[in-house]
Amino acid sequence: LYDGVLMALGYFTWRYALSTGELRVVYSELGRSTELAVNLERTQQESIRKSQFLNALSHDLRTPLNGLGLQAQVAEMAMRSGDQAALTQAIRDIQASTRATATMLDTLLECSRADFETDRDDKAQFKLDDLVRDVAGRFEPAATARGLSLRVKPSNCIVFLDRVKLDRVLSNLVANALKFTPAGGVRIEVDQDALSVEIHVIDTGIGISTDAKDLVFEEFFQLQNNERDPSKGFGLGLSIARRLVLQMGGDINVESAPGKGSRFSIKLRNVVQCADTSGKTAADDDDVESASSLAVAPG
Numbered sequence: 001l002y003d004g005v006l007m008a009l010g011y012f013t014w015r016y017a018l019s020t021g022e023l024r025v026v027y028s029e030l031g032r033s034t035e036l037a038v039n040l041e042r043t044q045q046e047s048i049r050k051s052q053f054l055n056a057l058s059h060d061l062r063t064p065l066n067g068l069g070l071q072a073q074v075a076e077m078a079m080r081s082g083d084q085a086a087l088t089q090a091i092r093d094i095q096a097s098t099r100a101t102a103t104m105l106d107t108l109l110e111c112s113r114a115d116f117e118t119d120r121d122d123k124a125q126f127k128l129d130d131l132v133r134d135v136a137g138r139f140e141p142a143a144t145a146r147g148l149s150l151r152v153k154p155s156n157c158i159v160f161l162d163r164v165k166l167d168r169v170l171s172n173l174v175a176n177a178l179k180f181t182p183a184g185g186v187r188i189e190v191d192q193d194a195l196s197v198e199i200h201v202i203d204t205g206i207g208i209s210t211d212a213k214d215l216v217f218e219e220f221f222q223l224q225n226n227e228r229d230p231s232k233g234f235g236l237g238l239s240i241a242r243r244l245v246l247q248m249g250g251d252i253n254v255e256s257a258p259g260k261g262s263r264f265s266i267k268l269r270n271v272v273q274c275a276d277t278s279g280k281t282a283a284d285d286d287d288v289e290s291a292s293s294l295a296v297a298p299g
Contacts, residue, residue, distance in 0.1 A: 067097040122164060125273055128157040128197065132188055135170045143178055149185030150178075157192045158273045165244045169252075172237040173201040173264050180262070181205035196269045203263075208256035216254060217242040 071093040078087035136152045143150040170188070177186040184204030191198045208216060217238050245252040245266055256262035 065097075065101065068094060068101075071097060122162045123160055124163060125158060125160050126163055128159050128190060128199075129155045131163060131167055131170070132190065132199075135167060135174055136188060138171070139174050139178060143186065146178070148178060148181055148183070150174075151185060151187045153187065153189040155190035155192070157190060157197055159197060159268070159271045160273050161268065161271050162248060165248055169241045169244050169266060170199065170201070172241040173266075176237055177201050177203035177205065177262070177264070184261075192272055195272050196267065197272055198268075199266045201264045202261065204261045207258040207260045208254065208262055209258055213254055213256060217252070 071090050075087055075090035075094065078084075078090055132152055132155065136150055140150050174186060174188065181203045182205065186204075187200075187202045189200045189202065191200070242252050245268075248268060249270075250266055250268040252264065252266050254262055254264050
């Protein structure tokens with residue numbers, strides 16, 4: 001009887017092990033199927049995104065190129081008829097279309113460069129306030145020309161980051177803020193804790209709807225440019241900014257409402273080296289200085 005019990009236990013143990021193994025195979029196959037389905041969905045979405053990208057690209061390139069052809073014909077007719085005024089205007093139009101095409105290609109090159117710089121690691125220690133002053137100094141003349149204020153809240157933060165990438169991100173955000181701010185101004189503020197830093201670009205502009213907020217970081221998405229006028233840009237600046245922020249291990253988001261301006265925020269973690277404690281800290285100073293009062297720091 002004892003031997004029979006052992007044999008029965010052995011048999012059922014073997015059956016359990018066999019069934020468990022089969023279940024593991026089934027679960028493994030189900031897991032692989034789920035993973036394949038997720039990858040397929042991701043690939044399909046990427047394919048759709050690329051198709052949309054290429055469609056928008058072809059449209060935006062075709063517009064100035066078609067214009068060049070028509071303007072060349074107008075110039076030729078003006079030359080034959082001796083109409084100097086028409087010839088002069090046609091030449092100006094050709095120059096404008098050429099500039100639009102060149103700007104488009106430059107922006108596409110920047111977009112491509114952002115894609116291929118994922119392995120770049122040019123981190124260095126620098127004062128964040130120096131970079132903010134540099135960017136503000138470059139855009140301050142444009143802001144003044146439009147009657148807008150460009151103000152900066154001083155920061156004493158020292159960070160370890162890729163300065164070139166962060167400069168490009170901040171420049172894109174400030175340019176975008178000025179573009180959509182008809183009155184008022186733009187502020188650049190920095191918040192920090194022991195390890196992380198958050199940079200805010202705040203404007204008093206037209207604001208962004210809830211639906212548009214989900215799209216502003218997509219390639220070729222543009223506010224108030226349904227006709228895709230090349231003179232209004234190509235909708236790549238914020239997309240490039242997001243790619244560069246992600247490459248630096250950070251996050252970028254926007255808070256906005258129609259008619260109430262926008263607040264773009266960059267969060268970068270584990271990048272703060274230290275803070276200059278020799279004077280007032282940024283937390284102690286609530287004043288926001290105009291860009292013109294901030295001398296551009298030497299490189």
